[in-house]
Structure formats: structure tokens, C-alpha cells
Amino acid sequence: MIVRSSGSQPVRLEQDVVLARQTVRKLTQECAMRLIDQTKLVTAVSELARNTVVYGGGGDxxxxxxxxxxxxxxxxxxxxxxxxxxxxxxxxxxGWTSGSGLGLGLTGAKRLVDEFELDSTVGAGTRITITRWT
Amino acid sequence: MDRIPILRMGEFLLVTIQVDMHDQLAMTLQDDLAERISATSAKAVLIDISALDMVDSFIGRMIGTISGLSRIMDAETVVVGMQPAVAITLVELGLELPGVSTALNVERGMQLLRARVAAQ
Structure with missing residues (x-):
């Protein structure tokens, strides 16, 4: 597997969720992903980025x-x-939620991507990796 | 503070969402709409989401809440212009917006609302 380009950005505030969506939209366009796949990935990003802010206390x-x-x-x-x-x-x-959401964030995000990997340790943090191929 | 404008046209309120909404903006719209329905005795609300390239569970929930609260306040709501890719994604996400009326475009949405208000 070759990494063509990479980067990182903070996901700490509500506004960062919007910025994360915009970054990923650009990436999907760069690799000429179909519109429907772009939409699915950007939606998954929105769910996961919000979780990072709301439940994870912010991250990257x-x-x-x-x-x-x-x-x-x-x-x-x-x-x-x-x-x-x-x-x-x-x-x-x-449908399960620890907060006030609908409980569709994690499961919904998983359905919207090709690969989904979740690692979490109580007291240490959470790490979720998703991949969508063109 | 950022706000999504709510236009009044007779007994109708029109909302066109044209920005990539952060969560607080969506919540503000919800509150503003409730107030405007009450202040103007509007009979119907039309929400145009044709410019939205993504609807996640938060925005989906907001749409459902607006629809529910306007019903309780004796107003009809219709959501118009959802992009096909957004619709497919929403269903896959598990959000089928029960109880929310939709129409393909503004024109059809207005027809639907007029018919419903006239039937009352």
C-alpha cells in the first residue's frame, strides 16, 4: 500500500467537525470518488468527528x-x-447511546465505509480508523 | 451569532439551508422556528435542503424535531430538495425520518402544503 499524501487536524470544537467534513470532501474529490461514496464517507466522518468532540473530549x-x-x-x-x-x-x-444522541453514530458510520476498526481502552482513549475505496 | 434566515410568506415560513451547519446552528434554527411559528401563527413550514451535500444523524434528528414541534404547534412541515446521494446515505445510516413529509422540490412542496392547509 502506498500513501500518496497524509495530514492531521484537530477535532476539538464543534466547528472542527465542519472542517473535518470539508477536508475529507476535498480528499474524496482528489481521488475522483463517486458522489454517492463521497457523501457516505463525509457523513461517516461527521458522526465520528462529533463523537470525538462530545464523548472523547476532543482529539485529532x-x-x-x-x-x-x-x-x-x-x-x-x-x-x-x-x-x-x-x-x-x-x-x-x-440505537444505543450513552449520551443524548440517537445511537446511530458508530453503527451508522460503520455501515457507510468499507473498513472500520475500533480500539478503545477505558481511561486511555479511543481510536477509530475507517477506509473507503473508490 | 450565525443564524439561518426564516422568511415569512403569508401563512408560510420558508427556510433555505445554504451553509454547512455546525450543531449549534442547527439547534438555533430549531428554537428560532418554534418562536416564529408562535409569533406569526404560521400554518406551514417549508425547509429547502437542496444545498446540503450531507445530512448526518444530528441534522436528521433536527429535521425530525422541527417537524414534530411544528405539528404540535398546529403547523405542517415539508422538507424539500434532498439530493439523491444524501437520501441513499440517510437510509443506510438508519435514519428514515419517520413522520417527516418530503417533496422533491420547492414547487411540489408548496403544492403539498397549500393542499394540506386548505383541507384544514
Whole structure:
């Protein structure tokens, strides 16, 4: 796998969620992703970035434009040093929420991407990596 | 402070969302609309989201809440202009906006609202 370009940006404030969406929209356009796939990825980013701000107490988003054989894709990692997720299985249940949301963020985001990886340690933080290929 | 304008046209309120909304802006719109419905005795609200290239669960929930609260305040709501890619994504996300009336474009939305208000 080749990393064409990469970067990182803070996801600490509500406004950063908008900026994260805009960064990812640009990346998807750079690799000529279909509009429907762009929309799915940007929506997943919005859900995960909001989780980082609301539940993770803020963190960062790392982005990569990647190439694997003939495939091109966008890979994103959301990481925070928040309280972590105690019960990952429960958190990955549709409709379950620890806050006031709809409980669709994590599960919905997972459905919208090709690859989804969640790592969380109670007291240490959460790290979610998603990939969408063109 | 940022605000999404709410236009009044007779008994109708019109909202066109043309910016990439952060969460607080969506919440403000919700509150503003409730106040305007009450202040103007509006019978119907039309929300044009054709400029939105993404609707996530937060915005989806806001749309549902606006629809519900206007119903309680005796006003009809219709959401118009959702882009196809946004609609597909919303369904996949698990948000099918139950109880929210939609129309393909502003013209059809206005027709729908006029018919409903006339039927009352």
C-alpha cells in the first residue's frame, strides 16, 4: 500500500467537525470518488468527528490518501484521550447511546465505509480508523 | 451569532439551508422556528435542503424535531430538495425520518402544503 499524501487536524470544537467534513470532501474529490461514496464517507466522518468532540473530549483526525494496486482510497483515524468505551459490543448496537444522541453514530458510520476498526481502552482513549475505496 | 434566515410568506415560513451547519446552528434554527411559528401563527413550514451535500444523524434528528414541534404547534412541515446521494446515505445510516413529509422540490412542496392547509 502506498500513501500518496497524509495530514492531521484537530477535532476539538464543534466547528472542527465542519472542517473535518470539508477536508475529507476535498480528499474524496482528489481521488475522483463517486458522489454517492463521497457523501457516505463525509457523513461517516461527521458522526465520528462529533463523537470525538462530545464523548472523547476532543482529539485529532489523521487523514491519508492511499493506493493499493489499482484501488485508491481515503483512510481516516479519529483518536482521542477521553474516557474510552467500556462495552464496545454495546456501543456497536443500533440505537444505543450513552449520551443524548440517537445511537446511530458508530453503527451508522460503520455501515457507510468499507473498513472500520475500533480500539478503545477505558481511561486511555479511543481510536477509530475507517477506509473507503473508490 | 450565525443564524439561518426564516422568511415569512403569508401563512408560510420558508427556510433555505445554504451553509454547512455546525450543531449549534442547527439547534438555533430549531428554537428560532418554534418562536416564529408562535409569533406569526404560521400554518406551514417549508425547509429547502437542496444545498446540503450531507445530512448526518444530528441534522436528521433536527429535521425530525422541527417537524414534530411544528405539528404540535398546529403547523405542517415539508422538507424539500434532498439530493439523491444524501437520501441513499440517510437510509443506510438508519435514519428514515419517520413522520417527516418530503417533496422533491420547492414547487411540489408548496403544492403539498397549500393542499394540506386548505383541507384544514
Amino acid at each position: 483526525m489523521d487523514w491519508q490518501l492511499i493506493e493499493d494496486g489499482t484501488r485508491v482510497g481515503v483512510r481516516l483515524t479519529f483518536r482521542d484521550e477521553g474516557p474510552g468505551i467500556a462495552d464496545i459490543k454495546l456501543a456497536m448496537t443500533d
